[in-house]
Amino acid sequence: MVATLREVAARAQVSVATASRAFQRPDMVGAATRTRILEAAQELGYVANSTARALVTGRRDVVGVVVPDLLNPFYPAVLKGARARARERGVQLLLADAEEEPEGELPLVRTLAQQVDGIVLCSSRMDEASLREAAGLTRLALVNRTDPGLPGVLADPEPGVGEAVRHLAELGHTRIGYVGGPEASRSDADRRRAIALACRTGMEQVDLGRFPPTADGGAQAAEAVLGSGVGAVLVYNDVMALGLVDHLRTRGIDVPGALSVIGWDDIEFAGMLAPGLTTVRVPRAEIGEAAIDALLDRGADDDVAPLHRLLPTELVLRGTTAPPARGAAPAPSQNV
Amino acid sequence: MVATLREVAARAQVSVATASRAFQRPDMVGAATRTRILEAAQELGYVANSTARALVTGRRDVVGVVVPDLLNPFYPAVLKGARARARERGVQLLLADAEEEPEGELPLVRTLAQQVDGIVLCSSRMDEASLREAAGLTRLALVNRTDPGLPGVLADPEPGVGEAVRHLAELGHTRIGYVGGPEASRSDADRRRAIALACRTGMEQVDLGRFPPTADGGAQAAEAVLGSGVGAVLVYNDVMALGLVDHLRTRGIDVPGALSVIGWDDIEFAGMLAPGLTTVRVPRAEIGEAAIDALLDRGADDDVAPLHRLLPTELVLRGTTAPPARGAAPAPSQNV
DNA sequence: CCGCGCGTTGCAAACGATTGCATCCCGGTG
DNA sequence: CACCGGGATGCAATCGTTTGCAACGCGCGG
Structure with missing residues (x-):
């Protein structure tokens, strides 16, 4: 099909060894010879066969990325970042969709492991034991999850939450609700913690319950939100927030007039x-990029990065926050 | 790292050749020997090294997928389908994002070509010559584009458009506008053609111009839509349609009361x-699945599928269509 | 003038599988 | 009893690179 190194070597009248070195260790071959080889390669349209190379070097220059669900708008963006960084680093991306099945992840890693140099595991729901086994099979980097022994990258909720709470406070809000996501979600727990922290400056934090992380879930939360009498809410993610806002408005409730809503993620649709x-x-x-770096740099001699990289979140001001409605109920009981 | 075939063979007291055949051609090795080998493999946790195999067989069991932009909500779904089918067929997916740069596609294919058995090219904007070269480098399948010599899969606009126009007609509409997308888009041209066809039953088709395929582009189209006086529009894609609807409603114009809007794609957010x-x-x-099949089956002896596979579109009825407003202007001039 | 060393180059052995061909053994048939 | 055939197995080449080691030639210092 395509030219092999042997053909290049023949055309340049050198041995394959020298031809190989013209690419791998240019300083090891004479200048004239090198140009001759490079020209020959050019003319033949030679591209090194990565399979053959991988066989001897053991490096495949491919990394796997496992995401729970491609249809979740969160992941394509991290994929895009990962792909961009991988490309910069001369590495290809093998994509796998776990299809939201935690049990399927380990088998996935097993098959992938032999074909890649490492795997980026996004929001993995593997149990501890499986994760241990996976880590034994190949190099691993975690996204949205931490493990004491494995490199991981995740978003630090604090800066964003801090800004959000401060923003709400400046608008005059004193009580702020949180519309939660799935119980098992570590991100949810992290967010709650960050909110609690940010609210210590005198803001009252009220838990509005947990709902499915869908637009419909957001709509479902409307009752709880309205019933609580809070003037502002933080929502587990943008899809839910959008669902909530939409539901409220079709019911004739003004956002942000009657209620301020702050989402999470900043997906395109936000x-x-x-x-x-x-x-x-x-x-x-950036999370995707950092994950690739974490995976590839781990163990390198110039690796000074912390095992867990926290990337800062930030508040994006748009149109769903405003001062509380005049006469807003100060306590839920008066409003129910 | 992991066990090699040689070790398995040693443990089972056979040659590597026999060990290999125990997996590749089980019928060629004696029953007892085979179980012995399989057991040994089991105990050692042997998994065939796909790199080594690829080197000799020439099959890598990996296919590449090139999408123009991962952030475009159209592609993750295609990818998901492709990945699912690929997995069924024992093939891995190498992902590449062309980053909306037509010139970058050919280099991308060049590098990818040697590492994969074939490439699915989504909405490629390569010029003819580049496409020819790409086709010479590796096996190709096209999504959202046709080429006389290459397998392709695309959506057939006709059924969906037919349903849409009929639906609008039944509601009482007589004039229907089309909010177009990018000039260069083949899909746009296809859709126009399909609409013209469907409108031959007595519907008046009015061209509302072309706009950027973004929510903002949809909003921009509002003037043209309103000015035209049509009571219903088809829009190039859902994102634009959503942008249009949103813009209209914030201006106090009722959808579907004052205007019926039909989008295209049925993305999650729709x-x-x-x-x-x-x-x-x-x-x-399904497009993603079909693309994988088209790529892998092409040239197979039992390949009876047509070179170009048309997948039917269909209308999904939700809330943005209704009978025309009473007293709607029959002609644009009266409405401007 | 000889030899040492270094900069270049080639030889050949890996890497881990697959596979055509040769070999071997066994039972059945003439 | 010899021969033939076929099923089971092993030998060894091969895929296209990389890379340790040896070889070679040349210039320079002793």
Whole structure:
């Protein structure tokens, strides 16, 4: 099919060894010879066969990425970041969709492990034991999950939450609700913690319960939100927040007039529709990039990066926050 | 690291050749020997080294997928379908994002070509010559583009458009506008053609111009839509349609009361917000699946599939279509 | 003038599988 | 009893690189 190194070598009248070195260790071959080889390669359209190379070097220059669900708008963006960084580093990306099945992850890693130099595991729901086994099979980097022995990258909720709470406080809010996501979610727990921390400056934090992380889940939360009498809410993610806002508005409740809503993630759609959703941006592409770096740099001699990289979140101001409605109920009981 | 075939063979007291055949051609080795080998493999946790195998067989069991932009909600769904089918067929997926640069596609294919058995090219904007070269480098399958010599899969706009126009007609509409997308888009041209066809039954088709394929682009189209006086529009894609609907509603114009809007694609968000967007669904996952099949089956002896596979679109009815407003202007001039 | 060393180059052995061909053994048939 | 055939197995080449080691030639210092 395509030219092999042997043919290049023949055309340049050198041995394959020298031809190989013209690419691998240019300083090891004479200048004239090198140009001759490079020219020959050029003319033949030679591209090194990565399979053959991988066989001898053991490096495949491919990394796997496992995401729970491609349809979740969070992941394509981290994939995009990962792909960009991988490309810069001369590495290809093998994509796997876990299809939301925690039990399927380990088998996935097993098959992938032999074909890649390492795997980026996004939001893995593997149990401890499986994770241990996986880590034994290949190099691993975690996204949205931490493990004492494995490199991981995740979003630090604090800066974003801090800004959000401060922003709400400045607008005059004193009580702020949290519309939660799935019980098992570590991110949810992290967010709650960050909110509690940020609210210590005198803000009252009220838990509005947990809901499915879908637009419909957000709509379901409307009752709880309204019943609580809070003037502002933080929501587990943008999809839910959008669902909530939408539901409220079709019921004739003004956002942000009657209720301020802040989402989470800053997915593309957050800014598309009016009013734009105010949200805590998590740097998805950067997370992808950092994950690739973490995976590839781990163990390198110049590796000084911390095992766990926290990427800062930030508040993105758009149109769903405003001062509390005049006469807003100070306590839930008066409003129910 | 992991066990090699040689070790398995040693443990089972056979030659590597026999060990290999125990997996490749089980019928060629004696029953007892085979179990012995399989057991040894089991105990050692042997997994065939796909690199080594690829080197000799020439099959890598990996296919590449090139998408123009991962952030475009169309592609993750295609990818998901492709990945699912690939997994069924024992093949891995190498992901590449062309980053919306037509010139970058050929280099991408060049590097990818040697590492994969074939490439699925989504909505490629390569010029003819580049496509020819790419086709010479590796096996190709096209998504959202056709080429006389290459297998391709694309959505057939006709069924969906037919349903859409009929639906609008039944509601009482007589004039229907089309909010177009990018000039260069083949899909746009296909859709126009399909609409013209469907409108031959007495519907008046009015061209509303071309706009960027973004939510903002949809909003920009509002003037043209309003000015035209049509009571219903088809829009190039859901994102634009959503942008249009949103823009109209914030201006106090009722959708679907004053204007019926039908989008295109049926992305996840189409159904999330109220009113749900009525849209022409294109079977994105199925397209991905079909693309993998087309790529892998091409040239197989039992390959009877047509070179170009048309997957049917269909109308999904949600909340953005309704009978025309009473007293709607029959002609644009009266409305401007 | 001889030899040492270094900069270049080639030889050949890996890497871990697959596979055509040769070999061997066994039972059945003439 | 010899021969033949076929099923089971092993030998060894091969895929296309990389890379340790040896070889070679040349210039320079002693």
